[in-house]
Structures are given as C-alpha cells and as structure tokens.
Amino acid sequence: MSSQLVIAALVSGSIYALIALGLNLIYGTMRLLNVAHGDFVMIGAYCAYWCVKLTGVSPLLAMLVAIPLTAGIGVVLYFGIFRMAMRSREFVERIEANSLLIFFGTSVIVENLTALAFTPNQRGYRYQDGIVEFLGAVVPVNKLIVLAIAAAVCIGAVVFFRISTLGLAIKALIQQREASALVGIPVARIDLICFCLGFAVAGLAGVLISMTEEISPFMGFPFTVVAFVVVILGGLGNVTGSLFGGLLLGVLETFGVALTAPSYRSIMIYAVFIAVLIFRPQGLFGSARART
Amino acid sequence: MRPRLLRRIALVTIAALLAVALPSLGNDYYTGFGFSLLAWVALTESWIIISGMAGYVSLGHVVFVGLGAYVAALTWTYLPLGAIVPLTGLSAGLLAAIVGYPCLRVRGPYFVILTLGLSELVKFIVINTEAALSMSGRVLFGAPDVDDIFYISLGLAWASLVIALIVRDSRFGAGLLAIRENEEAAETIGIPVSALKLAAFVLSAIIPGMVGGLMILRSTYFEPLQIFNPQTSVLIVTMAVIGGSDRPFGPLLGVGLLVVLQELLWARLPQLYMIIVGVLLISVVIWMPGGVYGRLQRLLPAGTR
Numbered sequence: 001m002s003s004q005l006v007i008a009a010l011v012s013g014s015i016y017a018l019i020a021l022g023l024n025l026i027y028g029t030m031r032l033l034n035v036a037h038g039d040f041v042m043i044g045a046y047c048a049y050w051c052v053k054l055t056g057v058s059p060l061l062a063m064l065v066a067i068p069l070t071a072g073i074g075v076v077l078y079f080g081i082f083r084m085a086m087r088s089r090e091f092v093e094r095i096e097a098n099s100l101l102i103f104f105g106t107s108v109i110v111e112n113l114t115a116l117a118f119t120p121n122q123r124g125y126r127y128q129d130g131i132v133e134f135l136g137a138v139v140p141v142n143k144l145i146v147l148a149i150a151a152a153v154c155i156g157a158v159v160f161f162r163i164s165t166l167g168l169a170i171k172a173l174i175q176q177r178e179a180s181a182l183v184g185i186p187v188a189r190i191d192l193i194c195f196c197l198g199f200a201v202a203g204l205a206g207v208l209i210s211m212t213e214e215i216s217p218f219m220g221f222p223f224t225v226v227a228f229v230v231v232i233l234g235g236l237g238n239v240t241g242s243l244f245g246g247l248l249l250g251v252l253e254t255f256g257v258a259l260t261a262p263s264y265r266s267i268m269i270y271a272v273f274i275a276v277l278i279f280r281p282q283g284l285f286g287s288a289r290a291r292t
Numbered sequence: 293m294r295p296r297l298l299r300r301i302a303l304v305t306i307a308a309l310l311a312v313a314l315p316s317l318g319n320d321y322y323t324g325f326g327f328s329l330l331a332w333v334a335l336t337e338s339w340i341i342i343s344g345m346a347g348y349v350s351l352g353h354v355v356f357v358g359l360g361a362y363v364a365a366l367t368w369t370y371l372p373l374g375a376i377v378p379l380t381g382l383s384a385g386l387l388a389a390i391v392g393y394p395c396l397r398v399r400g401p402y403f404v405i406l407t408l409g410l411s412e413l414v415k416f417i418v419i420n421t422e423a424a425l426s427m428s429g430r431v432l433f434g435a436p437d438v439d440d441i442f443y444i445s446l447g448l449a450w451a452s453l454v455i456a457l458i459v460r461d462s463r464f465g466a467g468l469l470a471i472r473e474n475e476e477a478a479e480t481i482g483i484p485v486s487a488l489k490l491a492a493f494v495l496s497a498i499i500p501g502m503v504g505g506l507m508i509l510r511s512t513y514f515e516p517l518q519i520f521n522p523q524t525s526v527l528i529v530t531m532a533v534i535g536g537s538d539r540p541f542g543p544l545l546g547v548g549l550l551v552v553l554q555e556l557l558w559a560r561l562p563q564l565y566m567i568i569v570g571v572l573l574i575s576v577v578i579w580m581p582g583g584v585y586g587r588l589q590r591l592l593p594a595g596t597r
Contacts, residue, residue, distance in 0.1 A: 027401070033401050033404060033405075035351065035404075035408070081574070081578065084578070085577075085578050088581075090581045091577075091578070091581065094347065096400055096401055096404075097347060097349050098577055098581075100349055100351070100404055101349065101529065101533060101573060101574075101577045102573075102574050102577050102578070104351060104526065104529065104573065105530075105569075105570040105571070105572075105573035105574040105577070106570065106574065107570075108526050108566050108567070108569060108570035108573070109566075109567050109570035109571060109574075111566075112563040112564075112566040112567045112570070113563075113567060115563050116563040116564065116567070120563075221522060222412070224408075225408055225409055225412055228405045228408065228409065229409065232402070232405065236401060236402075263419075263420055263423060264420065266412065266413075266416040267413065267416045267417055267420060270409050270410075270412055270413035270416065271413065273409045273413075274391070274394070274406070274409060274410065274413060277394045277402060277405075277406055277409075278393070278394045281394070281402055
C-alpha cells in the first residue's frame, strides 16, 4: 500500500467525517433531515474565499468568520422556522417529511442567492500549494493542513462525546428524547446547541475544502449526498459511527479511483451507498434490529 | 365506482377534449406552452401517488425523467414513436421496481436519501456510458411534429390525473394513506405495506419516464447534465406541495402558478425564479400544510367539496 494513497484517503475521509458529523448531530437530536447541509459547507467555502481575496488574510483566520456565520444562520433557522413550526401539532406529526421540504427549500434559496450574488462560475484561490515530502509521500502542504485540522476536530468530537457533560447529554437526547427530559436535561437548549454545532462544523468543512478545491454555488449538493452516505454507513444518529463511516468512504473512494479511473469516482460513492442501503440499512456498526 | 369519482373523471376528460383544439390555433408558442403545462401536470400527478398519498417524499424524481429521455435518445433512430413512448415508461417502471426493493425493508428517512442518491447514481452512469461511447450530447434528427408531442402529453396528463383520482378513491389508496399516517399500525391490521409502497413507487415512475422521452423529442437534444438536472425534482416537489399533494386536483394549482411564473422569469432571471420557488415551498409547508387546494377546501361548505 503506498503511503501516497493512504494520505489522500485520510484527507478526503476526514473531511467527509466532519461534514457527516454535523448532519448526524441535527438528525440524531431533532429528527430533522437537513438536505441543505452541503449548502452550508458551500457558504463556509465562499466566506473563506472572500476573506482571502478581500483582506488577504490566511484562510485559517477565515474560520473565525465562517464558523460564527454558519452557526448564526443555524440560530436564525432554528428560531425563525423550527421553533415556531414545532408548536403546530400538524407539523410535528410529520416532522421528518416537513423538515425535509423546508431544508429542501432552504437549499434552493441558498444556492440561487449565491449564484445571483457571485455568478454561478467556479472560483478559487491559491494557498500553500507547495509540495513537501511527508512519510514517504509527496503531498501539497494545503492538504496536510486540511488533514491536521479535520482530524483534530474529529478526535476532539469523539473525546467531547465521551467525557464532557454536554456531550453525554447530547448522546442521551439522541438515544431517548423523552427520558432525557424527564431526568432534567434541558432539551430545548441542547437542540439549539446541536443546531449551532452542526452548522458550525459544516462551515468549518467549507473553509477547509476551499483551501484545496475550486468552489461554486452548486458545489453543496454532492457533499450533502456524500454526507448522507457516510451517515448511513455509520448509522443514522450514531455520532461516532459517522466518523468511521467518513474514513471508510475516503479509503474506498481513493483506492477505488486508483484502481479504476477518476471518472468512476461518483459512481463508486453512490454504488456503495445503494449497496449499504440494501444490505445493511441499520449501518455497518448497528445491530440488525436497531432501527427497522 | 362512486358517482363523485365518475363526475370528476368526466370533468377531467371534458377538459382534455377541449384542450385537443389548442394546436389547431396554429400558434407554436401556445402549443409549446401547453406541452410544458401538461408535462408538469403528468409529473406532479405521478409524484403525489408515492409522496403525497403514501408520504414517502421522493426528492429525486428527475431520475425517471432522465432515464426515459435516455432510452428515447438511444432508440429514436430505430423505433417508431408509438413504440418508444411505452418503452420509456416501461424502463422507468423497471428501475423503480428494482431500486424500490430497498424500501421494502427500510422506512422513512432512508427512502428519501435513497431517491436523492439514486438520481445522482444514474446520472453519473449515463455520463460515463456516453463518455465511453465518446458521445458528448446527442442531436435527434427528424424529431416528430410538435402537435403529435402535444397530443401524447395531453394523453399522459389525462391518464396521470385519472390514475391519481382512481387510486385516491380505492382500497389501494386507502392503504397508502394508512401508511402515511401510521405505518406500524397499518402493518398490524394486515395492510401489505411493503407491496403497496413498491406498487405506488412503480406507478409514480412510469409516466415521468414517458414525459422524459417526450421532452427530449421536443428539444431534440440530449445532454445528461441538463436532463438529469436536480432542479426538475425541486420543481415537481414544489408544484405539488404548493397546490396540495393530498388531493389529485391540488397539484394543478401549483403547476398553473409556477409554469406561468416560469414563462415570465426563466429566460431573464432563472435564479430569482428558483429563489421564489424555494420561498413558496417553505411558506406553504409552515403556514398552509394542505397546500392552496387544502385551504380552499376548508373555506368551502362541506357539501360542495
């Protein structure tokens, strides 16, 4: 196994894990299917692009703008739409379908507003694109930076969900929403925190992606689908599972492309996805009767 | 059949017979506009069978349109129009039957995610196949007359509406509504939920496949990225939900509103059009859960519904 491929797999895997983490957090706690998730990745990426182009700062500093921005949009959506809609009995009865349609609409609005404001064209900036030798592989510096940050956040998330009180409370909410309320976990506040965290991580992932790839207003949709693939691999609502799912997809994708051709990349991702849905819908790590 | 159902089918049939006269006006713009209207009616009325009645929201219905279009593009030079149209419907139905199988075993969000991924999978398979055949877009020579395409689309729109009306009033439809309201309970009282879901999914795929075939014969140009554009799925969902996806007459209102808006805005401000579509979708989901038709029904006295 060449270390070149392993590092490439880790880079895309850690990004996928990061994006899927946010998606899973929001689904796990509130049962909201955020099909606009990839579009918030896109917003993070555009935010980084304009920070770099207008002020010339490093995209690392752009995170300080992008993360509060996407988290802020999350707060606005939470209070502007979901807080209000959740009061209607009709809405809550079909919360998965309704939230889906709302996020679907959000996705269309965000994509087209961005296209209207910044043209639908692809754009990018150069950042640390020199090449270094690392563990026997030749890699661009920006990919190593992306890997370091994404991996740090993923490991941080695992630790957070294992030891911090807030992390444990979130996990409790994912497993037993009603019972969590009974034992005194402030459900509404944790909902809001998860909304913010989910969108913030999407924004962060967007900044990282913009360091190595070109961005466009419609780049989000493929990331949404990839995030769903990863979440299915790891199990819907299983937060640590989605981290492993992300890495696994990164490995499958990188080695699959190396063995065939780059044009098969998308087919491979979606084929894995359909195969998992058919054979292991409960996720690779879930038990057979967990959710059917 | 209940008299109310017969009355409604008669109403739809009379409207369709009146529409037959449209091409004889001799204005290609009106005929083209009529085709667009009818195509969207056929798409949304098919979509509500799985997504409105059974409550399994499909966000990737464009996959059936795209597949139908691809089949039509591949067979156009070899087969007559009368054979291509059923073939496109058959291939879309077959795809739905094959991939609908996972939804026999899984429920709720998994189905939605499946539709989302499926449309992308098929899109990339078609793109790669075309690349392997070294084709970049196909031009269809000697495309059929616009009037013929109009008449077929009229037939499809009529059929989709009548099918939706019949299904809504049948045991099958009652089973689908039961699945939407509470799937566990429906299964417990002996409704064959998996079989009904699969049947509804296949039924909602056939006509969109045929519409896809017609679209490509009208535009005479096949390009995978264009025909598999996710925006088509967005528009199907929005038109149906705005009008009201619970009743067969609901989507007609949404189609009317959005197709007119499309004529006004698409050429100059496509992004603004899509933004309005998104805003309408969100507003209707929050403030008008039954869509415009559901709201109208509530205003009318009970006897006239």
